[in-house]
Amino acid sequence: MAxxxxxxxxxxxxxxxxxxxxxxxxxxxxxxTAVNDILPEKLRSYIAKKIESLFFPTANTNNNLVSIRINxxxxxxxxxxxxxxxxxYLPTRISETYKSLRLGKLxxxxxxxxxxxxxxxxxxxxxxFKYTWTLDQNKDDSSNSNKDPAFVLSFKxxxxxxxxxxxxxxxxxxxxxxxxxxxxxxxxxxAHMYWNESELCHPATMDTLxxxxxxxxxxxxxxxxxxxxxxxxxxVGKPWKRGYLLYGPPGTGKSSLIAAIANYLKFNVYDLELxxxxxxxxxxxxxxxxxxxxxxxxxxxxxxxxxxxRRRERVDYHQYTDSELESLHNDDDPQTEIVKVxxxxxxxxxxxxxxxxxxxGEERIIIFxxxxxxxxxxxxxxxxxxxxxxxxxxxxxxxxxxMASNYLEDxxxxxxxxxxxxxxxxxxVTPAVVAEQLMRSEDPHVALDxxxxxxxxxxxxxxxxxxxxxxxxxLF
Ligand SMILES: Nc1ncnc2c1ncn2[C@@H]1O[C@H](COP(=O)(O)OP(=O)(O)OP(=O)(O)O)[C@@H](O)[C@H]1O
Numbered sequence: 001m002a003x004x005x006x007x008x009x010x011x012x013x014x015x016x017x018x019x020x021x022x023x024x025x026x027x028x029x030x031x032x033t034a035v036n037d038i039l040p041e042k043l044r045s046y047i048a049k050k051i052e053s054l055f056f057p058t059a060n061t062n063n064n065l066v067s068i069r070i071n072x073x074x075x076x077x078x079x080x081x082x083x084x085x086x087x088x089y090l091p092t093r094i095s096e097t098y099k100s101l102r103l104g105k106l107x108x109x110x111x112x113x114x115x116x117x118x119x120x121x122x123x124x125x126x127x128x129f130k131y132t133w134t135l136d137q138n139k140d141d142s143s144n145s146n147k148d149p150a151f152v153l154s155f156k157x158x159x160x161x162x163x164x165x166x167x168x169x170x171x172x173x174x175x176x177x178x179x180x181x182x183x184x185x186x187x188x189x190x191a192h193m194y195w196n197e198s199e200l201c202h203p204a205t206m207d208t209l210x211x212x213x214x215x216x217x218x219x220x221x222x223x224x225x226x227x228x229x230x231x232x233x234x235x236v237g238k239p240w241k242r243g244y245l246l247y248g249p250p251g252t253g254k255s256s257l258i259a260a261i262a263n264y265l266k267f268n269v270y271d272l273e274l275x276x277x278x279x280x281x282x283x284x285x286x287x288x289x290x291x292x293x294x295x296x297x298x299x300x301x302x303x304x305x306x307x308x309x310r311r312r313e314r315v316d317y318h319q320y321t322d323s324e325l326e327s328l329h330n331d332d333d334p335q336t337e338i339v340k341v342x343x344x345x346x347x348x349x350x351x352x353x354x355x356x357x358x359x360x361g362e363e364r365i366i367i368f369x370x371x372x373x374x375x376x377x378x379x380x381x382x383x384x385x386x387x388x389x390x391x392x393x394x395x396x397x398x399x400x401x402x403m404a405s406n407y408l409e410d411x412x413x414x415x416x417x418x419x420x421x422x423x424x425x426x427x428x429v430t431p432a433v434v435a436e437q438l439m440r441s442e443d444p445h446v447a448l449d450x451x452x453x454x455x456x457x458x459x460x461x462x463x464x465x466x467x468x469x470x471x472x473x474x475l476f
Contacts, residue, residue, distance in 0.1 A: 067154040068163070069136075079194065079289045082168070085175040086151045090116045090133055092178075093124045109199050110184065116151075126167050131155050186268045188290075193282050195289055200269055202259030209253060209260050210395060210403035210431050219257075222388055223265060230362070241364040243385055245301075247373040248392035251432030254369040257392065258297055267365065268294045274349075283349060293363045298349075301368040302375040350379060394428040397421035403431060407438040408447065416448040423455040427462065 072083045091101060091114040100117040116122055122133040132154040138147050155163055188195035206220060226242045233240040246254040262269045270290050277283050370376055400421060437451040
């Protein structure tokens with residue numbers, strides 16, 4: 001009986017404790033709701049931080065936000081690969097915190113393009129930590145001497161190690177994987193001293209090229225051998241690069257062959273216009289910004305042998321006599337400037353090709369084109385610089401078969417083929433001219449008949465110069 005009374009008393013005291021607890025919880029809930037309603041979120045977290053700093057001063061320091069600035073270009077104006085990687089990586093991290101993404105459809109790209117919107121936070125989570133990215137386009141701040149856009153990456157100070165050791169490497173590795181998956185070939189053209197990227201939409205392939213089959217096979221074999229020989233190049237101490245000189249009259253397929261090589265190897269193309277390069281330093285800057293597995297193309301190298309660059313300089317007028325100043329002045333210049341002419345030669349490029357600078361990325365192909373091989377500086381042609389000289393010439397029967405099978409709907413040999421091939425043996429005509437004739441009708445017979453008449457006409461009217469091959473004037 002006594003134990004029953006004691007249990008009952010215990011139960012009563014437990015139930016009263018429960019009542020007290022319930023009342024306290026209700027009061028706390030009411031208080032929390034009231035505080036949430038009255039104080040804005042920022043003020044609440046500020047107060048919470050202050051209270052935390054009273055009790056845990058060191059823990060709070062580690063929670064400070066720190067940031068890393070990733071500018072588009074480094075001090076020497078070189079493009080910052082980390083910036084490029086972030087531009088590629090961030091648009092793939094759309095989350096509920098991502099409020100704005102720029103989206104576009106460009107002529108130069110096949111799919112949709114997306115990019116981070118300026119001054120918009122992008123929050124990325126990796127291994128349980130949060131990283132905040134903002135794109136600062138530097139447009140408003142006129143006091144800022146560095147006008148390049150930059151990504152600002154903010155994170156808690158205590159995550160500093162993780163950022164450097166795992167988050168940034170993860171970002172770079174993700175981009176590398178994206179690049180490896182991306183099979184589109186790109187062409188980079190020069191925009192001032194930087195590269196402008198677009199997709200190479202040239203449809204030429206090794207199959208569509210109307211070339212002598214043996215020459216085509218030699219080129220393919222050479223490319224395959226080059227790709228396979230990384231270790232060989234290392235062993236013999238040569239930079240892993242290959243130079244091709246494509247020469248021949250206009251319209252014989254030099255540009256088409258470059259596109260076909262790029263599409264075959266899946267290498268990006270950098271179109272280097274020497275005439276637009278101001279100095280050797282600029283050339284090196286551009287070369288440093290090219291990526292491995294790329295083709296550097298310099299078209300019409302004979303026209304680029306020496307490039308004159310106009311450089312403006314301020315002058316001290318007291319140093320010159322009136323007549324000297326007169327001769328120094330440029331017509332459209334203000335009084336304070338003269339124009340000096342710098343000479344830009346190919347020596348920097350030759351140095352680059354010789355390997356002095358070619359450590360900037362492996363697997364490079366350098367292609368020069370010319371319509372006049374005889375006009376090229378022999379220094380460019382010596383062995384080791386241009387490894388293979390490829391002569392692209394007029395269309396001959398075997399190459400015509402390839403072109404006809406590409407251009408005509410009917411893939412079977414046509415009775416007019418033999419006649420056309422005989423005519424092609426007698427006359428120099430470029431593939432571009434024949435391609436144009438074949439496109440004149442969708443009906444194979446009409447197209448071939450037209451080509452036949454065209455060639456006969458030209459043979460009939462051709463002056464007999466006695467010249468052969470490239471020296472003989474092509475038909476345009
Ligand atoms: N060997 C070829 N095979 C297939 N098509 C060709 C070939 N050569 C020329 N063509 C056709 O002619 C057009 C012009 O050719 P391409 O621009 O490649 O010649 P090129 O030698 O680079 O001329 P240029 O010296 O004037 O730059 C191409 O778009 C293509 O349609």
